[in-house]
Amino acid sequence: xxxxxxxxxxxxxxxxxxxxxxxxxxxxxxxxxxxxxxxxxxxxxxxxxxxxxxxxxxxxxxxxxxxxxxxxxxxxxxxxxxxxxxxxxxxxxxxxxxxxxxxxxxxxxxxxxxxxxxxxxxxxxxxxxxxxxxxxxxxxxxxxxxxxxxxxxxxxxxxxxxxxxxxxxxxxxxxxxxxxxxxxxxxxxxxxxxxxxxxxxxxxxxxxxxxxxxxxxxx
Numbered sequence: 632x633x634x635x636x637x638x639x640x641x642x643x644x645x646x647x648x649x650x651x652x653x654x655x656x657x658x659x660x661x662x663x664x665x666x667x668x669x670x671x672x673x674x675x676x677x678x679x680x681x682x683x684x685x686x687x688x689x690x691x692x693x694x695x696x697x698x699x700x701x702x703x704x705x706x707x708x709x710x711x712x713x714x715x716x717x718x719x720x721x722x723x724x725x726x727x728x729x730x731x732x733x734x735x736x737x738x739x740x741x742x743x744x745x746x747x748x749x750x751x752x753x754x755x756x757x758x759x760x761x762x763x764x765x766x767x768x769x770x771x772x773x774x775x776x777x778x779x780x781x782x783x784x785x786x787x788x789x790x791x792x793x794x795x796x797x798x799x800x801x802x803x804x805x806x807x808x809x810x811x812x813x814x815x816x817x818x819x820x821x822x823x824x825x826x827x828x829x830x831x832x833x834x835x836x837x838x839x840x841x842x843x844x845x846x847x848x849x850x
Contacts, residue, residue, distance in 0.1 A: 685747035686713040696754035697726035706842040743772035753784030761792040
């Protein structure tokens with residue numbers, strides 16, 4: 632299952648209503664991913680002259696945080712930027728709330744020069760992939776090339792292990808605040824923090840400003 636090539640009106644409207652405005656009594660994330668399926672979700676159709684401008688790399692593995700991958704992925708695609716999901720294997724991975732994401736690029740085949748930036752969602756996925764030398768080298772190279780490196784929540788574990796955060800202002804889940812500071816970063820309690828080509832956010836509730844900051848940087 633997937634949302635289709637370039638996102639969906641239902642997904643966008645849901646996030647605007649239930650995340651951007653943070654209204655009470657929003658439906659649980661797991662229930663949302665049960666409701667939005669290819670059968671119930673009309674695919675957003677871009678204009679005929681619409682083309683992907685560039686591609687971003689994102690990492691995926693089991694127990695990734697569902698919204699932290701799909702919200703920015705679809706928002707970037709609406710802005711004209713493609714995404715490639717790199718993983719140890721070409722297969723379908725399940726998110727923390729059970730939503731599937733199929734990788735379309737082997738980590739071993741990924742090259743930093745092919746991408747205009749990197750998106751690192753949270754969940755437990757980053758704690759596993761931070762042990763992969765290729766993940767760390769890709770992260771370091773993209774950062775050193777001055778390209779976007781964006782991470783949210785526990786996604787900060789990967790740039791921590793890539794050793795690119797010393798002296799940088801960042802944010803992330805309170806659960807990894809000590810990890811970020813021990814890596815030499817300056818932790819800031821804000822919805823989104825931009826320091827050069829690093830963009831970071833705390834939790835899924837910060838996805839709206841996080842995605843906006845990414846699009847603004849790339850534009």
